[in-house]
Amino acid sequence: LFCTVPSQFKENHCFNSKSMRNQLCISCQLRDADTASMKALKSSEEHSTKSCKVGRREIVLRSSEMAILAALFNFSGTKPNYIGVQKNPPSLALCPATPNCISTAEELNDLSHYVPPWNYNPEDGRGRKKPASKQQAMSELLEAIQSTKPDNFMPHIVEKNDDYVHVEYESPILGFVDDVEFWFPPGKRPIVEYRSASRLGNYDFDINRKRIKLLVALQIVWWLLKAIDRGSGQSVQDYTTEFQRQAMLLNMDLEDEDILTKYLGGLHTHLRRKVISTKPKDLNEACVQAYYIDEEKKQGEIEPKGD
Numbered sequence: 001l002f003c004t005v006p007s008q009f010k011e012n013h014c015f016n017s018k019s020m021r022n023q024l025c026i027s028c029q030l031r032d033a034d035t036a037s038m039k040a041l042k043s044s045e046e047h048s049t050k051s052c053k054v055g056r057r058e059i060v061l062r063s064s065e066m067a068i069l070a071a072l073f074n075f076s077g078t079k080p081n082y083i084g085v086q087k088n089p090p091s092l093a094l095c096p097a098t099p100n101c102i103s104t105a106e107e108l109n110d111l112s113h114y115v116p117p118w119n120y121n122p123e124d125g126r127g128r129k130k131p132a133s134k135q136q137a138m139s140e141l142l143e144a145i146q147s148t149k150p151d152n153f154m155p156h157i158v159e160k161n162d163d164y165v166h167v168e169y170e171s172p173i174l175g176f177v178d179d180v181e182f183w184f185p186p187g188k189r190p191i192v193e194y195r196s197a198s199r200l201g202n203y204d205f206d207i208n209r210k211r212i213k214l215l216v217a218l219q220i221v222w223w224l225l226k227a228i229d230r231g232s233g234q235s236v237q238d239y240t241t242e243f244q245r246q247a248m249l250l251n252m253d254l255e256d257e258d259i260l261t262k263y264l265g266g267l268h269t270h271l272r273r274k275v276i277s278t279k280p281k282d283l284n285e286a287c288v289q290a291y292y293i294d295e296e297k298k299q300g301e302i303e304p305k306g307d
Helices: 032-054 064-072 134-146 207-229 236-249 257-265 269-277 283-298
Strands: 002-004 027-029 101-103 154-160 164-170 177-183 191-198
Touching: 101 207, 134 154, 134 164, 134 207, 177 207, 191 207, 236 257, 236 283, 257 269, 257 283, 269 283
Parallel strands: none
Antiparallel strands: 002 027, 101 191, 154 164, 164 177, 177 191
């Protein structure tokens, strides 16, 4: 949902009802260009719902009996001997035949396993004006890994150097382990190759794909935060539009509380405080309030207290 707010505001008529979508002063609607993305998001949600009904890997892991089994058997599996950058040609390893693996090293026509490399300096983003160095991109990646637990899998960085990271993600209770690798190839191209694979089982119910999407989304958010922190002059409208566009492309849940937190984190301090004080229930309410407060500040009706 993108928030379209008129340039003139009437305080008495805005932001005083339970459903901000029905207020006369705003119009939050789908853009035609994003209809396909929303359909893909809905399809993804339906797929996730079905997966929850038939999932075998973690749904039965909440009982005490399964916890006892975890102590008796090694559910972490054995570290594969092909972990790391391969030599001929230099790349990460291919995937096994099972569908619980994704890799940038696979062929383009392998829809079950292939994923495109990760561009950390996109031309329609920071790559156009202030591209990040490989060292900066690595630092952002490590920060994203260490600050998140996708699907409650605990990350453990087991190997790290200037251009490579190997992370073991351990599932709750039984301790299933997924191996996730990131590699910054030599050369000038600002890309990251990656591979994410489960050690045991056949199906992962898209856990590996969801994990990568979350890490990419976090980096995108931080790019936006840093653009604002550097005083680039990015407006609230530009920030909001880009934030929501990237979230939609990544099929992220715009109603998720974590998305709201990340959006608020990208606002200037004085604006963030005022938006938080309105207690927005979701991303839609937060972006509308941000527009409203920022516009009043510009008109001299609200004076910022400073960062």
